[in-house]
Amino acid sequence: MKKSILLFFMPFLLWGTTYDSTLLQIGAKLFPKVALMEKGTKERIQSTVNFVIITAPSNKEAAQRLSEMIDRQYGGVLSNYTLTLSIVSPKEALEIRNVHGFFLLLDPEESILSPLLEHARQTKTLTFAFDPLLLQKGAAVSLYIGRSVKPYINLTTLKQVPFTFEYGFLKLSQPY
Numbered sequence: 001m002k003k004s005i006l007l008f009f010m011p012f013l014l015w016g017t018t019y020d021s022t023l024l025q026i027g028a029k030l031f032p033k034v035a036l037m038e039k040g041t042k043e044r045i046q047s048t049v050n051f052v053i054i055t056a057p058s059n060k061e062a063a064q065r066l067s068e069m070i071d072r073q074y075g076g077v078l079s080n081y082t083l084t085l086s087i088v089s090p091k092e093a094l095e096i097r098n099v100h101g102f103f104l105l106l107d108p109e110e111s112i113l114s115p116l117l118e119h120a121r122q123t124k125t126l127t128f129a130f131d132p133l134l135l136q137k138g139a140a141v142s143l144y145i146g147r148s149v150k151p152y153i154n155l156t157t158l159k160q161v162p163f164t165f166e167y168g169f170l171k172l173s174q175p176y
Helices: 002-014 021-036 039-044 057-074 113-122 132-137 155-160 167-172
Strands: 048-055 081-088 101-105 126-129 141-145 149-153
Touching: 021 039, 021 048, 021 057, 021 101, 021 126, 021 141, 021 149, 048 057, 057 081, 057 101, 101 113, 113 126, 113 132, 126 132, 132 141, 149 167
Parallel strands: 048 081, 048 101, 101 126, 126 141
Antiparallel strands: 141 149
16 A cells, blocks of 8 residues: 555656656666657767756756766767766856757746747757656656656657657657
């Protein structure tokens, strides 16, 4: 009985505004690989894969942990490409071009979220979120945590850009 209650509440615990280490670890393993499964993103990679973690000051510690987890997971190399990570504010992110993915550690009510997501669409930058409300606001990929862990994909955003993912990834994903 206790286990079933814990399993029922687990997704809610992981979706909280504080970024749980387990959730960050899953994202650190999954999100960089997802970027390589998108045709246009992969074609834009020359020798370096550039990811930017966009965070509000209140989530700076979680952003640092995520960066460290990605670095430990990949050791600076993602599928024969050099992997670079940076942590910036949402305002700084609006000036960034030539990036392959934005990891969003933001509150869904941030006033700069809409211009930031529009900037990502215009620059054809994948957006990854840990909060399903960010997916609802227009982020491209999030995490679905139920009996298994699956990427959640925002079909509306994928059609607007358009992002083209490998069939295997789409088959494994949970559409939103």
